Amino acid sequence: MAFDHREEHVDTGMLIIQANLDDMNPELTSYITDKLLEAGANDVYWIPIIMKKGRPGVMLNVLADEGKAGELEEVIFSETTTFGLRYVRADCHRLGREFILIETRWGAIHVKAAFHIGRMVQFAPEFKECEQAAKKHQVPLKQVYDEVRRLFLERRGE
Amino acid sequence: MAFDHREEHVDTGMLIIQANLDDMNPELTSYITDKLLEAGANDVYWIPIIMKKGRPGVMLNVLADEGKAGELEEVIFSETTTFGLRYVRADCHRLGREFILIETRWGAIHVKAAFHIGRMVQFAPEFKECEQAAKKHQVPLKQVYDEVRRLFLERRGE
Amino acid sequence: MAFDHREEHVDTGMLIIQANLDDMNPELTSYITDKLLEAGANDVYWIPIIMKKGRPGVMLNVLADEGKAGELEEVIFSETTTFGLRYVRADCHRLGREFILIETRWGAIHVKAAFHIGRMVQFAPEFKECEQAAKKHQVPLKQVYDEVRRLFLERRGE
Amino acid sequence: MAFDHREEHVDTGMLIIQANLDDMNPELTSYITDKLLEAGANDVYWIPIIMKKGRPGVMLNVLADEGKAGELEEVIFSETTTFGLRYVRADCHRLGREFILIETRWGAIHVKAAFHIGRMVQFAPEFKECEQAAKKHQVPLKQVYDEVRRLFLERRGE
Amino acid sequence: MAFDHREEHVDTGMLIIQANLDDMNPELTSYITDKLLEAGANDVYWIPIIMKKGRPGVMLNVLADEGKAGELEEVIFSETTTFGLRYVRADCHRLGREFILIETRWGAIHVKAAFHIGRMVQFAPEFKECEQAAKKHQVPLKQVYDEVRRLFLERRGE
Amino acid sequence: MAFDHREEHVDTGMLIIQANLDDMNPELTSYITDKLLEAGANDVYWIPIIMKKGRPGVMLNVLADEGKAGELEEVIFSETTTFGLRYVRADCHRLGREFILIETRWGAIHVKAAFHIGRMVQFAPEFKECEQAAKKHQVPLKQVYDEVRRLFLERRGE
Numbered sequence A, B, C, D, E, F: 001m002a003f004d005h006r007e008e009h010v011d012t013g014m015l016i017i018q019a020n021l022d023d024m025n026p027e028l029t030s031y032i033t034d035k036l037l038e039a040g041a042n043d044v045y046w047i048p049i050i051m052k053k054g055r056p057g058v059m060l061n062v063l064a065d066e067g068k069a070g071e072l073e074e075v076i077f078s079e080t081t082t083f084g085l086r087y088v089r090a091d092c093h094r095l096g097r098e099f100i101l102i103e104t105r106w107g108a109i110h111v112k113a114a115f116h117i118g119r120m121v122q123f124a125p126e127f128k129e130c131e132q133a134a135k136k137h138q139v140p141l142k143q144v145y146d147e148v149r150r151l152f153l154e155r156r157g158e
Helices: A026-038 A065-078 A127-136 A142-158 B026-038 B066-079 B127-137 B140-157 C027-038 C066-079 C127-137 C140-157 D026-038 D067-079 D126-137 D141-157 E025-038 E064-081 E127-137 E139-158 F024-040 F067-079 F127-137 F141-157
Strands: A008-019 A043-051 A054-063 A086-095 A094-105 A107-116 A118-125 B009-022 B043-051 B055-065 B084-094 B096-104 B109-116 B119-125 C010-020 C042-049 C055-065 C084-094 C096-104 C105-115 C119-125 D011-019 D043-051 D053-067 D083-094 D094-105 D107-116 D119-125 E009-021 E043-051 E055-065 E084-094 E096-104 E108-117 E119-125 F010-020 F043-051 F055-066 F084-094 F098-104 F108-115 F117-123
Touching: A008 A065, A008 E084, A026 A043, A026 A054, A026 A065, A026 B055, A026 D126, A043 E055, A054 A065, A054 B026, A054 F043, A065 F108, A065 F117, A086 F010, A094 A142, A094 F141, A107 A127, A107 A142, A107 D094, A107 E064, A107 F127, A118 A127, A118 A142, A118 E064, A127 A142, A127 D026, A127 F141, A142 C042, A142 D026, B009 B066, B009 C084, B026 B043, B026 B055, B026 B066, B026 F127, B026 F141, B043 C055, B055 D043, B055 D141, B066 B084, B066 D107, B066 D119, B084 D011, B096 B140, B109 C066, B119 B127, B119 B140, B119 C066, B127 B140, B127 F024, B140 F024, C010 C066, C010 D053, C010 D083, C010 E084, C027 C055, C027 C066, C027 E127, C027 E139, C027 F055, C042 D053, C042 E127, C055 C066, C055 F024, C066 C084, C096 C140, C105 C127, C105 C140, C105 D026, C105 D067, C119 C127, C119 D067, C127 C140, C127 E025, C140 E025, D011 D119, D026 D043, D026 D053, D026 D067, D026 E055, D043 E084, D053 D067, D067 D083, D094 D141, D094 E084, D107 D126, D107 D141, D119 D126, D119 D141, D126 D141, D141 F141, E009 E064, E009 F084, E025 E043, E025 E055, E025 E064, E043 F055, E064 E084, E084 F067, E096 E139, E108 E127, E108 E139, E119 E127, E119 E139, E119 F067, E127 E139, F010 F067, F024 F043, F024 F055, F024 F067, F055 F067, F067 F084, F098 F141, F108 F127, F108 F141, F117 F141, F127 F141
Parallel strands: none
Antiparallel strands: A008 A054, A008 A086, A043 A054, A043 E043, A043 F043, A086 E084, A086 F084, A094 A107, A107 A118, B009 B055, B009 B084, B043 B055, B043 C042, B043 D043, B084 C084, B084 D083, B096 B109, B109 B119, C010 C055, C010 C084, C042 C055, C042 D043, C084 D083, C096 C105, C105 C119, D011 D053, D011 D083, D043 D053, D094 D107, D107 D119, E009 E055, E009 E084, E043 E055, E043 F043, E084 F084, E096 E108, E108 E119, F010 F055, F010 F084, F043 F055, F098 F108, F108 F117
16 A cells, blocks of 8 residues: 655755845745755745844755755855855754555545654645645545544554 | 823824735835834834745834824835735823933933833833943943843832 | 533624733743733734834734723733733624533543534644643643544544 | 726725634645635735744734625635634725736736826736746746846836 | 852753644644653754745754753654654853842742853843742732842842 | 955854843844944844743844854853853855946945856845935935846846
C-alpha cells in the first residue's frame, strides 16, 4: 500500500540563507517563494520584523543544502531588493516517511505518516488532495480532513 | 507645579480610518505617520496582516476627529498606494491629564499623570526628555526612567 | 446526555474596547487578560502593532456587553498603562451550543458542538479535560484530541 | 485606451465580519480566503493575534456588503472552526478606477490607475500579467514591474 | 540576605532547535512549552511566520544544552505535528545573578539582580510573587511592581 | 560620477547577537537601535515573539563583526532588561556597491546600486534624500521615489 518511503536521517551541512527586506513590494513574496522552491530550496518562510526607523519589514529565510547556495543566491539577488545575505549553518533531522492511501466516500486520499526510531509520531492528510475532493464534492474542507484522519486512525487500530 | 491640565472626557464622533497595503514599500511608513500626525490625526498605528495570496501586508490605522477626515484622506491617497479606505466609528475616552516637573540629578524631567474619576491611575516620564538626559549625561535610558519614576513615587508618598 | 444548551442568537449592543500600549511591560498581559475575564469580558485578545517611532506595541481588545463597560474600564485603567480607550460597536452572532460526553480509554471527555440553523457545524474537545487526561495518562495531548474527535465522529455516524 | 471605468464613491452599509480562531489548522486559510471571495466578499485578510492562555491565533476579517452577510456566514461557519462572529459597521471610500494598457518589450500589460477628485493618485501594474510576462520571458518580476511603471510615467509625461 | 548566587559565564555548545508548524492547532502551544521546560529546555519561544501558500504558521524555538537534544526531540515529535527539526548552534552568555528580598507593605518580595563584570546592570521583581501580592491585597499589579522597584532603588542608594 | 565604491565580498566570522525581552518597555527600542548602530553594529532588527505564559515579547537581533561583540554587549546589558545573550555565527555576503547621482526637478538625488558578479541587480534611491526633497518641494514621497527610479532606468537604457 505504501508507494513511497524514506528513512529517518540527519542532513548536516545545511544553510539557512537570510535577507532582511525593508523596501520590497510585498506582492512579490509568493512568486519569490515559488522560484526558490523550483531552484532547489528545501523550505522558504518569511518572518515579520521591525527594522531601522521602525519599518515593518520581512526577513526571507531559505533552508537549503550548501551545494545549492549559488543558484539560490542568484534567485534572491535577481528577484528581491536585498543588498546582502546572511548564511547560518544548520543540521536538519528528518523523520522517516511513508504515504498511505485511504479510501473515503470522496475518493482515495493519501496520508503522509512520519516515524521516529520506528514509531509513528505524525500523520497528515495531503492538503492538495483534500482540497480537490472538497471542491469536487462541495463539502467543507475541514470535514474532508476530519474524515481522512478518522479513517486512518480506525484502520490503524484494527 | 502643574503647568498643563485637561479634564477626563469622552470624544464621540471619532473615526478609525483604515487602509490595507500589500504593495507599498515599507520604507515609507514612518514618513506617512509623521505626515498624518501633522495633518491632525490623533494617533497613527500599523498592524501586520496577511492579505490575498498570503502577502505580508500592513494595515494603516488613523484615529481622528470626523471633521479632519477630508485632510487625512488627502494625505493617505497622496502618500500611500491604497485604492480605497474604510471608516469605522469610535468613541474615545480620554483620562484627565496633568504634567508634573521632577528634579533629578540630570536636570528637571516632566511626568505625565492621568486621572480617572479624580484618582491618579497612570504616570509616565516624558520619553523625549529622558532620552535627552540619557544622551547628555551618558547614562542608560532605563536608569533615567527608573529614577524619575522613583522620585515621583517618593514625592507623591510624602 | 447533553448537560448544557444554548440557542443560536445575535447579541446587539456589544462593544470592542481597545487600548494601544507602547510603554507597558509585556509580563502583565496574561494577568490583565484574567482580570478582565473575571470582570465580565466576553473575550480578550492582543494584537501586535507598530506605533509612533516604530515602537513594537500591543493593542488590547476587550469584547463586552455595553453594560459592563464601567467595570472593565476600571480594570483597564488600573492594570494597564493606557491614557485612553476606544469603543467600537459590534454585534455578535453566537452559534447554538451543546456539550456531549465521550467515553475514551482515558476517561470521559466533553466535546463542545455548535449549531447554525439547526445543523451541527463545529465540534471541539474541551481543552482542559484533554490536557488533564494527557498529563494523567502520559500520552501526547494531540493523541487525546485525535481520539476524542474520532470517537465523536464515529458515534455521530451511527 | 481605457477599457474599464468606475467613479469615485463611498459605499455605506458595509460590514467587517470578524472571527478569532485559536484552534484551526493554518493550512486552511488560503482555501477559506478563496471561498469567501467567490461568495461575494470584497476583501479578506488575517491578523495574527494572541488569545487566551497566550495562544498564537489569527483573526479572520471579511469586508462585505451587508446584503452578503448571510452567504458569507454560511462559508465561515462551514469552513472555519469558530463558534461565533462579530460584525463591525464600516463605510468604504473607493477611488475612481481606470485600466490603461502599456506596451512593453514583453507584451502589453495593464496598469490600474486610481483617481481622487479627478486627480490621479495611484497607479499599479497588474500583478498577474507581470507575473506571466516574467515567467514567459524569464526576466525578474521586479524588472517587469519597474519597466511597466517607467513606461507609464513616461507616457503620462508626454 | 542573598539566598542564591550564580557567576557570570558563557555556555558554549548550546543548540537552538527549530520546527516550522503550519498545520498545528494553536491551542497546543502553552502545553508544549511547559512540557519542553520540564524536559530540560533552557527557554522556549514561538515566532509567527508566513509559510508556503501564505499560511500563517509558527516557528517553535527551543534553546537547550546539546546533551538534552534527545529528550527534547522526543517531546517535539510526540507533541507537535512537525516532520523535521533544525539545529542551529549558539553560545549563551549569562549574567551573574543574585536574589534580594525586599520588604513591602504587602509582604516580602524577591528582586532578581544581574551583574556584568561585577557591575549590577539589571534588576527585576519576581513576577509570581508580585502577582500573588496583587491578588491577595487587591492592588493593581503594576503598583506592586513599581513599589518593589522603588524600594529596591532606595535601599541600594543608601 | 560614482563617488563611492565597494567590491562584492563575503564577511566570515560575523555574529548574530540575540536577546529575548519579555519585560521591557517598548518605548526604548528605537533608542537602543541607534545606540547599537553607533557602537558598531552592522544591522539591528526586532522580531515579535511569544514567550513563556504567552507574553508578547520581542527578540533583539544585532548583526556584528566578532570583534565588536564586547562593546555591543556593554550596550545591550546597559540599555535593555535582558539577563543573557545568545551568539549565532553567520557569514555575510555583501554585494558590490556604487552610488550614482541623478538630476531631478527637485534637485540631485543619489541612487545606490548593487552588483553581483559584475551585473547590476539592485538599485534604490537614497531614502533620506528623497524624504528631504519631498518635504522641501511639498510633493508626495512616493512620487519622488518613482521619478528617481524612472530617470535612473532611462539613463541606464541610453
